[in-house]
Amino acid sequence: MINVDDLWHSYSHDKDYALKNVSFEISKGEALGFLGPSGAGKSTTQGILTGLLPLQKGKAVVGGYDISKPAREMFNRIGVSFEQSNVYGKLTALENLEFYRKLFDVPTADPRSLLKWVGLEKVINKRAEEFSKGMKHRLTFVRSMLNDPDIWFLDEPTTGLDPAIAGQIKDIIKEKKAGGTTIFLTTHNMYVADEICDRVAFIVDGEIKLIDSPRNLKIKYGERLVDVEFIDEGSLQQASFSLKDEKERNALLDVINTKKIETMHTREATLEQIFIRVTGRELAA
Amino acid sequence: MEKNRTRSFFKKILLVTARDVKVDLRQAMALYMLLAPFLLALILRAFIPAAGNTTLNTAIIKDADTALILYLEQYASVEKGLEDEDALKSRISKTDDIFGVIGEADGSFRIIEQGNETEGSRQLLEFLLAGYSSASLPGAGGAEIKISELGWKVSPLRQYGASFLVLFMSMIGGMLIALNLIEEKMYNTIAALNVAPIAKSHIVTGKAIPGFILPVIHGFGTLLILGYSSVDFAKVTVVLLSVAMISVIIGFTAGVTSSEPISGIASMKSVFIPIAASIFGAIFLNEKWHVLLFWSPYYWAFKSMDGILLQTAGWAEIIRNTTIILALACIVFILLGKKIRRGLA
Numbered sequence: 001m002i003n004v005d006d007l008w009h010s011y012s013h014d015k016d017y018a019l020k021n022v023s024f025e026i027s028k029g030e031a032l033g034f035l036g037p038s039g040a041g042k043s044t045t046q047g048i049l050t051g052l053l054p055l056q057k058g059k060a061v062v063g064g065y066d067i068s069k070p071a072r073e074m075f076n077r078i079g080v081s082f083e084q085s086n087v088y089g090k091l092t093a094l095e096n097l098e099f100y101r102k103l104f105d106v107p108t109a110d111p112r113s114l115l116k117w118v119g120l121e122k123v124i125n126k127r128a129e130e131f132s133k134g135m136k137h138r139l140t141f142v143r144s145m146l147n148d149p150d151i152w153f154l155d156e157p158t159t160g161l162d163p164a165i166a167g168q169i170k171d172i173i174k175e176k177k178a179g180g181t182t183i184f185l186t187t188h189n190m191y192v193a194d195e196i197c198d199r200v201a202f203i204v205d206g207e208i209k210l211i212d213s214p215r216n217l218k219i220k221y222g223e224r225l226v227d228v229e230f231i232d233e234g235s236l237q238q239a240s241f242s243l244k245d246e247k248e249r250n251a252l253l254d255v256i257n258t259k260k261i262e263t264m265h266t267r268e269a270t271l272e273q274i275f276i277r278v279t280g281r282e283l284a285a
Numbered sequence: 286m287e288k289n290r291t292r293s294f295f296k297k298i299l300l301v302t303a304r305d306v307k308v309d310l311r312q313a314m315a316l317y318m319l320l321a322p323f324l325l326a327l328i329l330r331a332f333i334p335a336a337g338n339t340t341l342n343t344a345i346i347k348d349a350d351t352a353l354i355l356y357l358e359q360y361a362s363v364e365k366g367l368e369d370e371d372a373l374k375s376r377i378s379k380t381d382d383i384f385g386v387i388g389e390a391d392g393s394f395r396i397i398e399q400g401n402e403t404e405g406s407r408q409l410l411e412f413l414l415a416g417y418s419s420a421s422l423p424g425a426g427g428a429e430i431k432i433s434e435l436g437w438k439v440s441p442l443r444q445y446g447a448s449f450l451v452l453f454m455s456m457i458g459g460m461l462i463a464l465n466l467i468e469e470k471m472y473n474t475i476a477a478l479n480v481a482p483i484a485k486s487h488i489v490t491g492k493a494i495p496g497f498i499l500p501v502i503h504g505f506g507t508l509l510i511l512g513y514s515s516v517d518f519a520k521v522t523v524v525l526l527s528v529a530m531i532s533v534i535i536g537f538t539a540g541v542t543s544s545e546p547i548s549g550i551a552s553m554k555s556v557f558i559p560i561a562a563s564i565f566g567a568i569f570l571n572e573k574w575h576v577l578l579f580w581s582p583y584y585w586a587f588k589s590m591d592g593i594l595l596q597t598a599g600w601a602e603i604i605r606n607t608t609i610i611l612a613l614a615c616i617v618f619i620l621l622g623k624k625i626r627r628g629l630a
Contacts, residue, residue, distance in 0.1 A: 050480050051479070051480065052476055052479055052480065054630075072482050072483065072484050073482060074482075075480055075481055075482040076482045078480070080477075080480040082473070082476065082477070084473060086472055086473040086474050086476060086477050087472070087474065087477075088304070088308065088468075088472070088474055089468075089472060090307075090308040090311045090312065090468075091304070091307070091308065095307075099300065099304050100477070100481060102296070102297075102300050103297060103300065103481045103482055103483045104481070104482055105293060105482055127311075140477075143477065
């Protein structure tokens with residue numbers, strides 16, 4: 001559904017590239033997470049793929065449409081949710097959705113149902129300027145679902161939201177994904193990427209460092225650990241053992257055989273730990 | 286298929302227009318701008334003596350010559366029955382536009398006035414009284430009175446004030462375009478529009494429509510309030526639509542280059558200087574210096590409006606001036622078009 005080949009972009013139109021040789025593919029119904037710190041090039045990539053930024057160098061095809069000359073019809077098939085809420089403050093929630101709904105040339109979802117889906121059904125006739133940040137974000141989010149898009153671009157969909165609302169948004173994304181929607185998700189939240197994406201791409205300084213599924217990355221780069229709490233000479237002790245290292249595996253067996261185990265948990269490396277290991281950079285940077 | 290495409294084209298344009306109008310009606314500043322021309326026209330009407338009519342009003346004391354009263358009543362409104370000269374002066378000192386007439390012992394007449402009456406009215410009254418005097422002379426047989434052009438068809442303040450107000454207020458459409466664009470930029474809703482299935486040309490057209498309609502509504506309203514109900518409104522429409530082109534281009538430029546409403550309004554206000562300069566230049570400069578104003582579309586618009594209000598402008602003149610205005614608008618667009626396109630991206 002999305003093919004990107006050797007994408008380069010410079011805001012200053014010089015050698016100071018915000019994107020360098022970015023290439024990837026996303027299959028139909030797949031969710032790809034673009035994981036990277038602020039300024040890594042995530043939003044620039046999304047900007048180019050949605051036609052908001054000009055394609056300077058490289059090739060990109062979205063849903064069969066060449067992005068070098070994006071056809072307006074393409075936007076009947078894609079949905080874009082922005083990181084920063086961008087709704088008309090002087091219009092009510094319902095008016096906001098009604099306005100955009102009428103711009104589509106394809107069947108659209110009922111705005112009231114969408115608003116109900118994100119818990120805004122009681123404020124449909126309230127002007128968006130009176131909304132809290134979270135409410136505006138939810139309105140921006142559901143607006144991107146009006147045309148039931150085949151390809152859905154989500155820029156930091158849960159950033160800045162309280163956990164309950166973030167959970168609600170994640171559930172909706174998972175539901176749409178299960179329904180076959182292709183998702184391009186940019187985030188610096190490893191948990192969101194881990195939970196939603198089939199594959200993740202690590203991007204730093206405009207370059208993709210690697211692309212793979214979270215599971216493969218954990219197997220390849222992660223260090224599986226076992227955390228154990230046990231009683232030793234009357235006091236509670238804690239220890240972590242790597243399952244990769246034979247010496248530590250034996251030490252774990254020794255603890256299991258000789259000590260009284262209180263708790264024991266397996267612990268996988270998080271995407272963030274893998275990201276740091278691969279790129280040498282922190283995601284939150 | 287083609288029919289559906291055309292319907293969709295207009296539907297989307299009107300959607301953008303309707304959204305902008307709805308937002309304007311919900312913003313105090315925009316709402317004020319929508320109503321301001323009518324308020325200013327009402328104020329102008331209140332301050333111009335007899336802006337709404339050109340009736341000659343006279344007052345006369347009760348002992349006045351009945352023949353004189355009957356004579357004046359043929360041409361003017363006559364208020365009779367005032368006790369004496371003091372009562373007459375007291376009446377004249379009121380705010381309305383009225384002359385007092387007192388017959389002297391030697392057969393001449395004295396006119397009492399405040400001094401701010403409609404220009405030309407006094408000359409008309411003098412002319413009528415002179416006609417009465419000559420008709421009263423033995424053997425004169427009654428003078429035939431003909432009313433001809435006295436220099437001013439209407440009060441110059443009313444004439445120029447109307448043109449000035451109409452052209453000045455033509456900028457309001459552009460101001461509202463600028464305000465709406467600034468709002469789109471401030472809240473980044475323009476990005477959401479740019480990822481919707483609507484062409485940029487639809488967005489621009491939809492946003493430009495109020496910039497063309499408002500000057501016409503404001504112009505018609507202003508002229509009707511100021512009593513110009515019999516002018517050729519088709520000509521007025523042509524002039525206002527052509528001059529609105531400039532306002533729309535400047536409105537878009539101010540909208541895409543300003544980051545917040547106040548700076549947008551300030552950019553638009555800077556255009557008021559050339560408008561005012563063009564109009565005052567056209568009024569006060571000697572004809573031979575008018576060449577200095579030929580660069581300004583507002584000069585040509587003012588010339589057209591002045592001719593329309595005086596009912597002296599023919600279609601040939603209007604079309605010539607409009608062509609010049611449109612040519613100047615094209616030059617403005619060539620200069621600013623790139624900036625607008627970049628700003629809308």
